[in-house]
Amino acid sequence: MFFDKKKQPPTDILLRAENSNGTPMPPGGIKLMQALRLLLQEKNFDSITTAEISRVAGVNEALIYRYFKDKRGLLHKILAEYFRVHLAQITNDVHEAKGAFSRLRTLINGTISFHKRNGVFSRILLLEVRNHPAYFESEAYDLAKKYSKLINEIVQQGIADGEIRHDIPLSCLRDIIIGSIERACMRPAIFDQEFDEESLAGNLAEAVIGGIKRPTDMLQTQTGKRQE
Amino acid sequence: MFFDKKKQPPTDILLRAENSNGTPMPPGGIKLMQALRLLLQEKNFDSITTAEISRVAGVNEALIYRYFKDKRGLLHKILAEYFRVHLAQITNDVHEAKGAFSRLRTLINGTISFHKRNGVFSRILLLEVRNHPAYFESEAYDLAKKYSKLINEIVQQGIADGEIRHDIPLSCLRDIIIGSIERACMRPAIFDQEFDEESLAGNLAEAVIGGIKRPTDMLQTQTGKRQE
DNA sequence: CCACCATGTAAGTAATACTTACTGACAAGA
């Protein structure tokens, strides 16, 4: 097993969140983030009211607007804290692995594991934020781009080393990797389904790598764009 | 070229929509659907008000609640009409093609083409509905499942014929196919970006098929689950 | 002519995201 440090409990993320300027988030802000995170385990964002969030947090409703831009700003902040932890773990693990394929397996494994351990992260990222323009101006989106860049680096290195095929654009390869992972995590996130992360990640990596690896021989029909 | 009938204009869908019981949708309902579709070209669903929809449609606001369950019900109905047209086209094209790979290419090509021609469909499906439980009770979701079943059929036939690998679960293969397509269409949908559908679909199909095809020889490391 | 039903409407209501104006605590400086 090349990824054994994933047996942590459903990490208590966002306990130590910081404000955008670097100052630590005051207690009220932390409580609000924890409250929304808790509520998101049971219902979708739109059906959670600001009154509910503040009631669960035990603070006044107006604090949402003091510490965050608005209700969605609070959501984005939570996502950002998840992403921060996820990125720290995954970049470390990836750089420990050697070779493009091993790194990709590590990435796929780690990402799916994180999604499984953090269903709220899954739901926020896959379902709740991308329909609203403000997300793409948020800190959370910046971190999502960093994640994307990490994949770019792995794939580009793999191409340079002759492991990964060079006849398909980088963006397309990245779409396959991220798209497959997200699709696989979406159904469990929506329906609260359990899944075997080990085998899922293994199978996904196997098939995805099979598709993006450089063909070692010429007997397949892969080189010609289309035959008919 | 195996898919030449896709040069239709951005189809005028939902002009001939029917109510759920089979009776034709009255004029007011049609106008409301067209109005929301128009508005969705410019802003996201949440920031469109019912007052706005009815104003653009030129009918009274209460008609939304007579002909649809609620505001989201109207959204789901629009998506369902898009899906109906899309499914009719794609199932036909797919069944004309022969062989699992040719069918998959047809499916990928046709789906991406439909997404490109119908940006509103893209945005509704990929961004606006899956965050709300009511979607999964809707007619639109039933059609989405039909689309999913179509892929199942292709892949299962491909496995039976020895074209597609059998060592990876069907659900996983399907996630790769759908996930890749949706991820590739997401960025253009969000940012209104143009893209070359021909090359995108070709590249995607090429890599995806490369990953799910049955290995014709044993010289790769694909059979063992993991080596290290 | 009338009963009926479908299409359409005006006016209202409850809920909710967000705002404003305020209080108390605490620390620094004179």
Add this chain to the structure above:
DNA sequence: TCTTGTCAGTAAGTATTACTTACATGGTGG
């Protein structure tokens, strides 16, 4: 010790908006 300023927190609003209710109208069959 008084003043000043800042930061955490709050109560009480307001404007918006999704949704409801009760009513009007027009065509159709008997």
